[in-house]
């Protein structure tokens with residue numbers, strides 16, 4: 001009957017809730033341990049100039065090398081880390097680690113060659129009262145050149161208008177670039193971004209997945225390109241998997257792309273080999 005079904009469903013739901021609470025606790029405790037036992041890793045995904053097909057930067061993406069469960073991806077733990085406050089030490093660790101690992105490569109580049117290291121920063125981390133001080137410390141400790149660093153924030157970070165504006169201005173003074181990640185999936189509009197010191201838009205994979213066939217997606221990309229030009233921002237497209245996508249995005253005026261077509265996120269040693277050899281032709 002409907003009633004017993006309802007009861008079962010409720011029961012099931014309660015179970016599920018308990019299980020989820022249990023899981024969250026395990027993730028939280030595991031992450032605390034991971035931070036002190038050196039169990040976190042940073043993988044790097046190349047950013048590619050869509051015209052020259054050269055690697056012009058990398059995005060740092062955190063992973064957790066779990067003693068029993070193997071390599072765990074950030075979608076399984078970043079949300080929990082945000083809720084329990086672990087995102088601040090975790091975010092600092094990623095920033096520090098990526099700057100240490102990438103500094104020798106960046107420092108050895110000939111003058112005039114641009115290369116950027118992009119690091120994801122969650123809203124809670126970005127809006128935290130000591131974020132700029134931490135960033136300052138990391139840059140000083142690692143010697144990473146600030147003009148080669150880019151922070152990826154999401155549209156939700158910009159909702160704390162006054163606080164985010166003051167952090168953005170501090171970053172501008174520091175010479176650190178900012179990009180809007182997953183652009184188009186949140187609620188901000190390009191007109192809001194116009195007045196902010198933001199240098200780049202990252203178009204989310206969901207907006208290009210139907211290319212080159214989708215007329216609709218083509219029109220949306222065209223509109224974003226036109227507006228980004230008017231605002232002197234550049235574009236990186238996320239999640240490019242097919243050569244035909246890369247081709248049409250380049251024709252539409254997007255400068256940079258990332259995606260499995262070029263490379264998956266890879267460990268640092270593998271990245272160094274790729275940077276030395278260059279990408280195979282696609």
Ligand code: C2E
Nearest residue numbers: 061062073074075078094120121122239240241259260265
């Ligand atoms: P994101 O910053 O938008 O990163 C892009 C995600 O898309 C990455 O997943 C990447 O591996 C994946 N990806 C790249 N190319 C392709 C492709 O061609 N096809 C498909 N289907 N996927 C592709 P990943 O590494 O699992 O990271 C997921 C999210 O976790 C990131 O999304 C970011 O929001 C968050 N994240 C990762 N590392 C950090 C970090 O250090 N701090 C914070 N706060 N968040 C992080």
Ligand code: MG
Nearest residue numbers: 059120152181
């Ligand atoms: Mg990102």
Ligand code: MG
Nearest residue numbers: 181182202238
């Ligand atoms: Mg993204």
Ligand code: MG
Nearest residue numbers: 182204205238
């Ligand atoms: Mg995305």
